Amino acid sequence: MKNEKAMEEAQSLVDRTSICMLGSIDNVGYPNIRAMIKMENEGLHTIWFSTNTSSRKISQLRSNQKTCVYFVDLEKWIGLMLIGTIEILQDTESRKHLWQDGFEKYYPAGVNDPDYSVLRFTARSGKYYHALTHATFEL
Amino acid sequence: MKNEKAMEEAQSLVDRTSICMLGSIDNVGYPNIRAMIKMENEGLHTIWFSTNTSSRKISQLRSNQKTCVYFVDLEKWIGLMLIGTIEILQDTESRKHLWQDGFEKYYPAGVNDPDYSVLRFTARSGKYYHALTHATFEL
Numbered sequence A, B: 001m002k003n004e005k006a007m008e009e010a011q012s013l014v015d016r017t018s019i020c021m022l023g024s025i026d027n028v029g030y031p032n033i034r035a036m037i038k039m040e041n042e043g044l045h046t047i048w049f050s051t052n053t054s055s056r057k058i059s060q061l062r063s064n065q066k067t068c069v070y071f072v073d074l075e076k077w078i079g080l081m082l083i084g085t086i087e088i089l090q091d092t093e094s095r096k097h098l099w100q101d102g103f104e105k106y107y108p109a110g111v112n113d114p115d116y117s118v119l120r121f122t123a124r125s126g127k128y129y130h131a132l133t134h135a136t137f138e139l
Helices: A003-016 A056-063 A092-098 B003-016 B056-063 B092-098
Strands: A019-025 A031-037 A040-042 A046-052 A066-073 A078-089 A116-130 A133-138 B019-025 B031-037 B040-042 B046-052 B066-073 B078-089 B116-130 B133-138
Touching (some): A003 A066, A003 A078, A003 A133, A019 A056, A019 B019, A019 B031, A031 A046, A031 A056, A031 B019, A031 B031, A031 B066, A046 A056, A046 A092, A056 A078, A066 A116, A066 B031, A078 B031, A092 A116, B003 B066, B003 B078, B003 B116, B003 B133, B019 B056, B031 B046, B031 B056, B046 B056, B046 B092, B066 B116, B092 B116
Antiparallel strands (some): A019 A066, A066 A078, A116 A133, B019 B031, B019 B066, B046 B116, B078 B116
16 A cells, blocks of 8 residues: 555545544553543544643553554554654643633633643654554654 | 452453454554454463564564553453563474364465464463553563
């Protein structure tokens, strides 16, 4: 499979998918996976999430920024793994950037609630799977 | 959420789900995720997969057996992460154990095809998520 076509199909997958899996490494060196809502994406390169500052994944991500994000369309046998690093952002601009109506339910103190954190994942490479074919590309 | 109830619901999720995500750590220390067909499970403790001996994940798993397996039901907001280790098995008994009609398509030399490998994942702990609640348990 050609990289150009793979990246085009990968972009379509990311754009139409709102739930993905975030992979991290825990404090004793095991991979961890959890489903996350993709809040926003800029191409394939940057994926934005929000989470609770008090969550276990935040403590993992403080120790180890190496992460992957996986998108899947099980019906079409399509998968995309993006490999990269994640940053924990708590500046007002980033908080406001992702803030949505209804977030008060989770973060009662509003946009500056200390338990509200923004995660920005930056991909350095991708691997796209479609049925039995795959393609790997740098980002 | 009580552990007993979490484990019961987790068991139901694993039993009814045929595709899960396998998390591993690659040769430069990044977490990797890919969708895998669950071939068989024994409770929550043991999950069986098959794969190509030549695949990149086999080379990763030879270097680092620390893995996780993630099951998800997006409609019901349910997720289960099992943490443990994986073994690569190539003995005849394990190969025969998982062999299914149609595998000749992928492994033309049959049950002893050198490109056919069996993976046995053994969980040591689990984390079960249902909406905003979760429970952690040893296995």
